[in-house]
Amino acid sequence: MRLGRLLPSAVAGGLAIDLGTANTLIYSKNRGIVCNEPSVVALRYDGKGMRQVLAVGAEAKAMLGRTPGSVVVARPLSDGVIADFEAAREMLRYFIKKVRKHRFAPRPRVVVSVPSEISQVEKRAVKESAESAGAAEVILMNEPVAAALGCGLPILEPQGSMVVDIGGGTSDVAVLSMGSIVVSRSLRTAGDRMDREIIEQVKRRHNLRIGERTAEMLKLMLGSAIAEPETRTLEIMGRDELTGQPKTVEIDDEEIRDALRGPVNQLIDSVHSVLEQTPPELLKDVADNGLMLTGGGALLRNLDVLLSQETGVLTRVSEDPLAAVVRGAGRIVDDPSLLERLSLE
Helix, strand or coil: CCHHHCCHHHHCCCEEEEECCCEEEEEECCCEEEEEEECCEEEEECCCCCEEEEEECHHHHCCCCCCCCCEEEECCEECCEECCHHHHHHHHHHHHHHHCCCCCCCCCEEEEEECCCCCHHHHHHHHHHHHHCCCCEEEEEEHHHHHHHHCCCCCCCCCCEEEEEECCCCEEEEEEECCEEEEEEEECCCHHHHHHHHHHHHHHHHCEECCHHHHHHHHHHHCECCCCCCCCEEEEEEEECCCCCEEEEEEEHHHHHHHHHHHHHHHHHHHHHHHHHCCHHHHHHHHHHCEEEECHHHHCECHHHHHHHHHCCCEEECCCHHHHHHHHHHHHHHCHHHHHCCCCC
16 A cells, blocks of 8 residues: 555554564554563364464463463464464454454554565565454554654654664664655564574583573573673573483573674674665764664663664664554554655555
């Protein structure tokens, strides 16, 4: 759907959805953020291969690693795009139903954020999934535009603003001006990739197999982009690869920092690439105003310090990085006239 065909009334009374690989957030007009749950679905398979949805969101995530063979806990999105259409539809249907005030309320019109460089086929999958989940109309919005708008950058003005949005499946690096993306790069190196690298690191160094939840905990508790004065450690339990028995080991922050070095360096390379392609006048604006980090990955300790050192551009973490994208999309829900000043796709 092109911007010129959208009318301000199109999103009146609607919802804004940040359909993330790791978490789904929903913003409702006049109510703010009404949903923030993991993008996870638990499915039961019968003997004929038929699937039944058992749980969605936080309830489903709590089942990770704890289910019998007939139950699969899955993420409908992978690397920022829909990998399982039916599971995504059921997840969205559950969340939309949960946040609607009245059972017989009109079907909502929704703004859904998407990574900046996904294909038309992937965009169509997102749109059809939301429509089949109960949306009356779906408007797609680039995540870097939403993130920059949500953290208060002056992207509607004729000046350069730069945002790095690090989600669960994708990271978006973009320079924006006058409501549009001028230069951008989207990479499928983000929070999930960091977790996988931690899992592999623990396996290599300790012959220990751990799950996604333990890897995420190690990232949050010990993860950092640069070395710190004091060494931090955490004791974890997993399965010994040699004996198959439970085993406890102590992990330190240096091990986790080493595991994250690859993804962090890829992110830095992408920032350099976008800066190199930015027109000189906008580059001066970015140098003057700095770079804004959003998304869950922005919470990696000292990532802002490392980016400042590597690029020479002051880097800050937004006030509420996890909610920046949905708040930006929510601004369109609250003020539909913004549609006339933004390039959403």
